[in-house]
Amino acid sequence: MLxxxxxxxxxxxxxxxxxxxxxxxxxxxxxxxxxxxxxxxFKRLSRTEDGNFCIYRRQSGGTDVSMGIDDGVxxxxxxxxxxx
Numbered sequence: 716m717l718x719x720x721x722x723x724x725x726x727x728x729x730x731x732x733x734x735x736x737x738x739x740x741x742x743x744x745x746x747x748x749x750x751x752x753x754x755x756x757f758k759r760l761s762r763t764e765d766g767n768f769c770i771y772r773r774q775s776g777g778t779d780v781s782m783g784i785d786d787g788v789x790x791x792x793x794x795x796x797x798x799x
Contacts, residue, residue, distance in 0.1 A: 750797060751797070751798045752796065752797060752798060753773060753774040753795070753797075753798050754774040754793055754794075754795060755771035755772065755774065755780050755793060755794055755795070756771060756772055756792065756793045757769065757770075757771055757790050757791070757792050757793065758770045758771055758772045758779060760790055766783050766784075766785075767783070767785070767786065767788075768781045768782065768783050768784070769781065769782045769784055769790035769791075771793075771794070771796065773796065775799070777799045780796050
């Protein structure tokens, strides 16, 4: 009798871990207006007559991002840019 009670106590909660209903995710209006970001990683430095530009590759593979910099300033290795 004691063994049966012990087994029921130890194995009883295992059945509770199983979900019996479908989950739902509700989005608020504020969530829809949220700006999404992705990681942009340094690709190359472009030096032109107009100035110096750091060219970054998007994580998603979209169009490259360019950022103008002053002389003597290094390009940062990566940053978070807005998704297209």
